[in-house]
Every structure is written in structure tokens, then in C-alpha cells.
Amino acid sequence: MSGKEHVSALRDLMRQEHVDAVYIGTADPHQSEGVATHWRAMQWFSGFTGTTGYCVITLEKAAFWSDGRYAAQMERELDSSVFELCNTSVQGTPGWMEWLVKNVGAGSVLSMDGEVLSIADFRKCRDYLKQYDICIRHEANYPGMLWIDRPDIPDAPVWELELLYAGESRKDKISRVRSAISDRNADCYLGCCLDDVAWLTNLRGGDHPIYPIFHGYLLITPKEVCLCMDEEKLSAAIRTHLEEDGISIFPRNEVFPLISRLTSGSRILMDPYKTSLxxxxxxxxxxxxxxQMDIITYLKSRKNPTEQENIRTSNLKESAAIVRFIRHIYDRLETGTVTEYDLVRDLEIFRRMDPDYLMPANLAIIAYGPNAALPHYRPTEEIHSEVKKEGMLLFDICAHYKTGTTDITRVIPTGPCTEEMRTDYTLALKSNIALATQRFVYGMTGDVLDGVSKAVQWNHSRHFGHGTGHGMGYLLYVHEGPGKIITEFAPPFPYARQVPLDTGMLFSDEPGVYKPGRHGVRLENNLLVQEECVNEFGRFLKFETVTFCPFERSLILTGLLTKEETAWVDHYHEETYHKLSPYLNEEEKIWLGEKTQPLV
Incomplete structure (x- = not known):
């Protein structure tokens, strides 16, 4: 059926069920960053293939929302005679609840799927809509009733993350979680987020093409640790190992009866942003x-010494692949035409040269010229640009290695560049250095540190609209809470303003300069939070840069750098050559040596 036919069939069902409106989003029961096709009802229902969007259907009208990244895609894939298209990046566009209030009357009933709706989101919607006498019914999934050929939940096998990579045994992690449960005056814990489940169990999976997760829940009671997942994903050996470590295996949906049988008077911890209604x-x-904030969200954010050392290694492995990739880009430019999408595919060749490489950790952003002014632009096989021998090329690429997850962004010249381009590159570099070198007293949250990076650009009458950085997972999600270096409230990171940065946390450092229709610059390294000192003024922390990939010397205007910044770049490049050389052949080392010469 087409989107128009789906809307018609849904309206017939709505009339039967006495429902006035239905909300269809992109969430799953775990509030995941990457959602399996089993839960992508919005894409099936509307025909829209983008990863972000939601729609509301009433008995008379329908509207679809997504952001500016997908504006052209919405127009191309959606039937405008069926859906009113709403670009959330355009000022004045009504939010979906505002639109709903204008299109249904008092006493109306809105259906939202309680299996994928978080407690926090439900309350937000309920509290807003009750002002207009609109109630929410959350027991049914009406689009799911129509989705006859709905894909199954992925069934990829799980694998164990060995101790030399995890750095801490399951038993020790369980002991720490139990202590945290007790500290919070509770006796039970419910874990729903897939990266939390994977972290505690030291398991990884293949249920998503770019995130090594598997679908499941954790329920910890005074008597047992229950892992609720599809049991066929477990080999006999892994199941034995889990049981030896005190973990009981149950079918995935058994989590509901397990919870319903909790002892009277029990006190259970759950995160309202991660737990479904x-x-x-x-x-x-x-x-x-x-x-409260999920216990594991905080515990896993502080990488242990083994993880930290492995993170340093994974960054070197990825940086070596990037060195080869950059040289390859220039070779292709010399021998013929090349597109952004060609380079997306070529990148994997150089990553796969390392036996520890597993998969991309995000869809690659490779953006030439004006495309780089769109922070989340991603080329596809259908929509991409040719890379020409002038201007700049930006690539923001993420990878999973057995030794950890990386997120690195660089900009290179593909030909002559203007003074304006070089100025913007240098200002982005200055912002990157500002955060990397900032010391701070314990207690600081990401919103404070965001201003450190942005102040550099404010002094040059520039500003970038995204956060300077995000927390990063360890062979899990590349975007990880609780921390995020951003001033504004960021819904996927609801605790960013509450949880201070602390030792072992891993962040990206990615300031940018974006000029729509012209060019964009973003420069990104990964930073580990480390101890600086303790004195009479308090406990002080610092950042350790763990990414070593050359910046583009030809794009740096040294006159805009301070003496300290110049010294930092020169030392960084010296370290880059020293650390990357063991991963490169002689020809590659010569190239890197030229790229890492002193600025002056």
C-alpha cells in the first residue's frame, strides 16, 4: 500500500476504536539512538526513508515533521496531497502538539504507542494536551495492527567482549551496580537502554549495522540478575559463562511478568527518560x-584504565587509516573525477586493513564545498556532489574497533582556497585548542565548557549552533550520556546540566564555522578527562587529547594564532608523527613528516 492507502486504512481503524488522532514516531522500547526496522512504523506508514521524523494523523488531516536535513527528501518521498510537510528547522513551524490542538476539538483522544513512549515524553505530552481537554490513550499500536509484513526483531548472535578489552568483569560490574542500588535506598533496578545492557554483561551484538548492541532488558533484584533477551542469540558457551557469573536468562518479553511479580514493598530504580510507559x-x-538517572549511564561513562589505554590505541588505528585515506583522495583527484559517495565507500578499504576494525560507528559525513555548511549532511548513492580541485572537503567519520570507538573530523584543501576559508579554518582550530587546553575545577558541567570554545569565535563575531562536544561510548553508541558539552538543553542528554565531568569520561571536541551556500569547517578530536591536581582551592581536572591526526598546515593563518596556540599545534604535530609512524609504511611516514612540520 502507498502512504495514502495507509492513512485511509488507519482512519478506518481509528473510527472503529473511537480515536481522533494517532502519533507515529521513530522510537523503540529502549529509546535507542539507532532503531531497528521492526519499530520504524513511521517509515513504513509514510514512505519516508529518512532516520528522523514523525507524523500525526487525524480523521481529516495528516502532517509530517522532520528537520532541515531532510527537507528535500520530505518533498521527494511524501505525498503532499496527504501530508502537510513541516520543516522544524524553519522558524515559526508549529510543533506537532500545537498543530494537533488546532486540528482536533476538546474531548478528543490521541493514541500513542506506550511500548515505545518514554515516561518523560508521555508526561510532557499529557501535561500540555490536558490544557485543551485532549487525553492520551497508550495501550494500542494502531499502525502496527496494519503492518502485515512487519520485519522481525533482529536476531544476530551476541559475542563476548574479552577482559583485555572490557577491563572489568561482569561480576565486578554487578557488584558496583548493587552497591549503587543500595546507596539510593532501593533494592531493585530496571535497565532498558541497550548500551547499558551490553556494558553490564560484557556482551556485544549485531542488531544494528553501526552499533554493536542487542535487544534486551536488565532486571536486578535482591536475589538475581535477570537478562531478558532472545535466547537464540546466545551460544551455549556464552550462556554458561553468564550463568556462572550469576546472570539468569529469560525471554525478552518476560521482563513484564518479572516486574509484575516484584515483592510487595520493593523499591525499584528506573530512568524516566529511558523506560517505556x-x-x-x-x-x-x-x-x-x-x-533517577540510570545507574549504568554514569558508571559506563567513566572509562576504566584498560578502556582508556585501548581508546588511545583505537584513535591511532583510525588516524593511520585517515592518513591513507587523505593520500588516496588526492590520488583520485589527480586521476579522474570523484564524488563524495565514492569516498564514503573508499574509506572502508583503509579501515579494513586493521584486523581490529569492526564497523562504522555512524554514517559518514563527507561534504564538499557548500555541503559542508550543513553540519549533518550525508551523501547517499542518489544524492551527492562531485569533489572538485578547488575549495575544501570536510569528513566527519566514526569507527568501532575492538579497542574502542572513535569520532574524528578533518577538513582538507582539494585545490586553491580563499583567505576567508583559511580564516574560518584557523578560528575553528583555535576553538578546538581552547577546549583541549582548558583546566577546570570539579563540578563543572558541559554547558559551562561549551562557552570556552565558543568564546573564541564570539570574539571574531562568529558562532556555531551545535554543542562543542558529546560524550562517547566504548564500542557502544558514539553519542553517550550523561555528559554533553552544550549550552542548550539537549533531549537525548537530559542530565548533561546535572552531572559534572569527571575522570575517565570521553568527549568529542568539534567546533565549527558554517557559511551556508559557501563552505563549512569542523575540526574534531577526542578528549579524555584526567586528574590535574588537588589543592586548597579544590580538585582540578584537565583534558587529554587522544586523537592524533594532522591538521592542514596550508589552511592555518599563523597570524591569528597566539604563541601558545602555535606551540600547541607544533607539539601536537610532533606527537602525531611519533605516535602514528609505527602504523605506517616508509612512503606514508614521509608524507606525514611533511604534513607535521612546524608552522613557523
């Missing part, structure tokens, strides 16, 4: 719910 509703009335 359906799970919340399954908790018995005589069990006390304590709503």
Missing part, C-alpha cells in the same frame, strides 16, 4: 518507583 505501567501498585 508500558514497562512503567507493569509495576505493581505496592512497589515504590524511584525515578
Amino acid at each position: 508500558k514497562l512503567f505501567a507493569s509495576v505493581p501498585k505496592d512497589v515504590h518507583i524511584i525515578e
Whole structure:
């Protein structure tokens, strides 16, 4: 059926069920960053293939929302005679609840799928809509009832992350989680987020093409640790190892009856931003719910010494691949035409040269010229640009190695560049250095440090609209909470303003300069938070740069750098050559040596 036919069939069902509107989004029961096709009802229903979007269907109208990255795609893939197209990046565009209020009357009923709706999102919607006498029904998934050929939940096998990579055993992690449960005056814990489940169990999976996760839940009670997942994903050996470590295996949906059988008077911890309304509703009335940030969210954010050392290694492996990739780009430019999408495919050749490489950690951003002014632009096989022998090329690429996850952005010249381009490159570099070299007293959150990087550009009457950095996972999600270096509230990181940065946390450092229709610059390294000192003024922290990939000396205007910044770049390049050389052949080392010469 087409989108128009899906809307018609849904309206027939709505009339039968006495529902006035249906909301269809892109979430799954785990509030995942990457959602399996099993839960992508919005794409199936509308025909829109982008990763971000949502729609609302009433008995008379329908509207679809996505951001500016997908504006052209919305127009191309959606039937405008069926859907009103709403670009959330355009000022004045009504939000979906505002639109709904204008298109249904008081006493109306809105359906939202409680299996994928978080507690926090439900309350936000409920509190807004009750002002207009609109109630939410959350027991049914009406689009799912129509989705006859709905894909199954992925069934890829899981694998164990060995101790030399994980750095801490399952037993030790469980012990720490139990201590944290007790510290919070609770006796039970519910974990829904897939990276949290993977972290505690030291398991990784293949349920998503760019995130090594598997679908499951954790329920920890005073008597047992319950891992609820599709059991066929487990080999006999892994199952034995889990049971030896005190983990009991249950079918994935058994989490609901397990929760419903909690002992009267129990106190269970759950995160309202990560727990679905359906799970919340399954908790018995005589069990006390304590709503807090997920325990594991914080524990896994502080990488242990083994993880930190492995992160340094993975960054060197990825940087060596990037050196080869840059040389390849110039070779292709000399021998013929090349497109952004060609380079997306070529990149994998150089990564696969390392036996520890597993998969991309995000869809590659390779953006030439004006495309680089769009921070989240991604070329596709259908839509991409040719890379020409002038201007600049930006690539923002993420990778999973057995030794960790990387996120690196560089900009290179593909031919002559203007003074304006070089100025913007240099200002982005200055912002990058500002965060990397900033010391700070313990207690600082990401919103404070965001200003450190942006102040550099404010002094030159420039500003970039995204956060300077995000927390990073270890062979999990490349974007990880609780921390994010951003001034504004960021919904995927609801605790960013509450949780201070601390030792072992890993962040990206990625300031940019974007000039729509002309060019864009972003320069990104990865930073580990380390101890600086403790004195009479308090406990002080610093950043350790763990990414070593050359900056483009030909784009740096040394007159805009301070003496300290110049010294930092020269030392960084000296370290880059020293650290990357063991990963390169002689020809590659000569090339890198030329790229890492002193600025002056």
C-alpha cells in the first residue's frame, strides 16, 4: 500500500476504536539512538526513508515533521496531497502538539504507542494536551495492527567482549551496580537502554549495522540478575559463562511478568527518560518507583584504565587509516573525477586493513564545498556532489574497533582556497585548542565548557549552533550520556546540566564555522578527562587529547594564532608523527613528516 492507502486504512481503524488522532514516531522500547526496522512504523506508514521524523494523523488531516536535513527528501518521498510537510528547522513551524490542538476539538483522544513512549515524553505530552481537554490513550499500536509484513526483531548472535578489552568483569560490574542500588535506598533496578545492557554483561551484538548492541532488558533484584533477551542469540558457551557469573536468562518479553511479580514493598530504580510507559505501567501498585538517572549511564561513562589505554590505541588505528585515506583522495583527484559517495565507500578499504576494525560507528559525513555548511549532511548513492580541485572537503567519520570507538573530523584543501576559508579554518582550530587546553575545577558541567570554545569565535563575531562536544561510548553508541558539552538543553542528554565531568569520561571536541551556500569547517578530536591536581582551592581536572591526526598546515593563518596556540599545534604535530609512524609504511611516514612540520 502507498502512504495514502495507509492513512485511509488507519482512519478506518481509528473510527472503529473511537480515536481522533494517532502519533507515529521513530522510537523503540529502549529509546535507542539507532532503531531497528521492526519499530520504524513511521517509515513504513509514510514512505519516508529518512532516520528522523514523525507524523500525526487525524480523521481529516495528516502532517509530517522532520528537520532541515531532510527537507528535500520530505518533498521527494511524501505525498503532499496527504501530508502537510513541516520543516522544524524553519522558524515559526508549529510543533506537532500545537498543530494537533488546532486540528482536533476538546474531548478528543490521541493514541500513542506506550511500548515505545518514554515516561518523560508521555508526561510532557499529557501535561500540555490536558490544557485543551485532549487525553492520551497508550495501550494500542494502531499502525502496527496494519503492518502485515512487519520485519522481525533482529536476531544476530551476541559475542563476548574479552577482559583485555572490557577491563572489568561482569561480576565486578554487578557488584558496583548493587552497591549503587543500595546507596539510593532501593533494592531493585530496571535497565532498558541497550548500551547499558551490553556494558553490564560484557556482551556485544549485531542488531544494528553501526552499533554493536542487542535487544534486551536488565532486571536486578535482591536475589538475581535477570537478562531478558532472545535466547537464540546466545551460544551455549556464552550462556554458561553468564550463568556462572550469576546472570539468569529469560525471554525478552518476560521482563513484564518479572516486574509484575516484584515483592510487595520493593523499591525499584528506573530512568524516566529511558523506560517505556508500558514497562512503567507493569509495576505493581505496592512497589515504590524511584525515578533517577540510570545507574549504568554514569558508571559506563567513566572509562576504566584498560578502556582508556585501548581508546588511545583505537584513535591511532583510525588516524593511520585517515592518513591513507587523505593520500588516496588526492590520488583520485589527480586521476579522474570523484564524488563524495565514492569516498564514503573508499574509506572502508583503509579501515579494513586493521584486523581490529569492526564497523562504522555512524554514517559518514563527507561534504564538499557548500555541503559542508550543513553540519549533518550525508551523501547517499542518489544524492551527492562531485569533489572538485578547488575549495575544501570536510569528513566527519566514526569507527568501532575492538579497542574502542572513535569520532574524528578533518577538513582538507582539494585545490586553491580563499583567505576567508583559511580564516574560518584557523578560528575553528583555535576553538578546538581552547577546549583541549582548558583546566577546570570539579563540578563543572558541559554547558559551562561549551562557552570556552565558543568564546573564541564570539570574539571574531562568529558562532556555531551545535554543542562543542558529546560524550562517547566504548564500542557502544558514539553519542553517550550523561555528559554533553552544550549550552542548550539537549533531549537525548537530559542530565548533561546535572552531572559534572569527571575522570575517565570521553568527549568529542568539534567546533565549527558554517557559511551556508559557501563552505563549512569542523575540526574534531577526542578528549579524555584526567586528574590535574588537588589543592586548597579544590580538585582540578584537565583534558587529554587522544586523537592524533594532522591538521592542514596550508589552511592555518599563523597570524591569528597566539604563541601558545602555535606551540600547541607544533607539539601536537610532533606527537602525531611519533605516535602514528609505527602504523605506517616508509612512503606514508614521509608524507606525514611533511604534513607535521612546524608552522613557523
